[in-house]
Amino acid sequence: MVAARLVVACTDKILYARALAAFWHVHSALEAGVAKNAGHKALGEVAGLTRSLHRATAFEADLQHLLGPEWRSRVEQRSPAVVAYVEHLADISSTDPVRLIAHAYTQHMALLAGGQRIRKFVASTVPGLQGQEGVSVFSFEEPVDPMKKEYKAAVNSQEELLGTEGTQKVLEEHVKVFEMNNDIIRAFPVHTRHTLGAVRRILPPEVILGACATLFALFMMWVTPKVMEAAAAWEGRDMEACSTDAVDTCQMRPPEG
Numbered sequence: 001m002v003a004a005r006l007v008v009a010c011t012d013k014i015l016y017a018r019a020l021a022a023f024w025h026v027h028s029a030l031e032a033g034v035a036k037n038a039g040h041k042a043l044g045e046v047a048g049l050t051r052s053l054h055r056a057t058a059f060e061a062d063l064q065h066l067l068g069p070e071w072r073s074r075v076e077q078r079s080p081a082v083v084a085y086v087e088h089l090a091d092i093s094s095t096d097p098v099r100l101i102a103h104a105y106t107q108h109m110a111l112l113a114g115g116q117r118i119r120k121f122v123a124s125t126v127p128g129l130q131g132q133e134g135v136s137v138f139s140f141e142e143p144v145d146p147m148k149k150e151y152k153a154a155v156n157s158q159e160e161l162l163g164t165e166g167t168q169k170v171l172e173e174h175v176k177v178f179e180m181n182n183d184i185i186r187a188f189p190v191h192t193r194h195t196l197g198a199v200r201r202i203l204p205p206e207v208i209l210g211a212c213a214t215l216f217a218l219f220m221m222w223v224t225p226k227v228m229e230a231a232a233a234w235e236g237r238d239m240e241a242c243s244t245d246a247v248d249t250c251q252m253r254p255p256e257g
Contacts, residue, residue, distance in 0.1 A: 009188050010118060011125040017066040020137065021075035022082050022184050023107075024059035029086040030107060031056055033093030033100050042098045042162055046154050050104040053147075055111060058137040065134050081183035088180065092173075098166050102173035105155050106181075111138060112148050 009015040034050050037043055063071040078086070092099040119138035123129055132139050140147065159167055 005188050006185050010122050013066060013126050015188060016122060016126055017063060019188060020059055020062055024056060024063060025078055025082050026085050027059060028056045029089040030103055033089050034104060036093050037097040040097050042166060043101060046101050046104060046158060049151055049154050053108045055137050061136050062134050079187040081187045085180045099169055099173040102170045103177055106174060106177040109148065109151060112144050116144060
């Protein structure tokens, strides 16, 4: 259901903007945490790569395009899930910054990998977008695959420096990242009209008509026996009434005269 909500959100301009706003808050807090711990030895090369992949500015450009120059005032209200994530990042950046590695790696790899598919999907389904408008957060100047390999190698290279305890912390935090991301997506205000709109934008008209025809045929196959069964039951009830309470009105009488 989480994936389905994300897909629907990426087909509606306002929902998509709200999704970007949610993760803009997260990335802004993440970047602030990394900057605060720039000299932390355990972050090492990962911190350098994280700074090169900062996305907050790209989020802001997309939000301005989608919501206009007053976009900041329109994204001030945050869901409890976003608030919890931002507060968690602020907490670990002060108390246990090594855990930031899990958040930086997961968030940036999501944009480098899955984000490329999201970019193409959004560009083809959200009305009114042209070129890189509204999807610059998923766009990178350099080829994505080498960047992913470099990021993964950088994280792996820190394992010895982190030690067993530090590595375990990063692994634990990695699970928490997915949980908190899912909480944010579950909070997206996706309603039935958004889902129907997503189906209309994603599927070709002939597919929708075919699906509707199939559903109607299945419905008729299910309901017809029920109707016939109900009709037979009523007919049987009428015959029983004729044989008991109202025989004189049910029997055929010979014509008079």
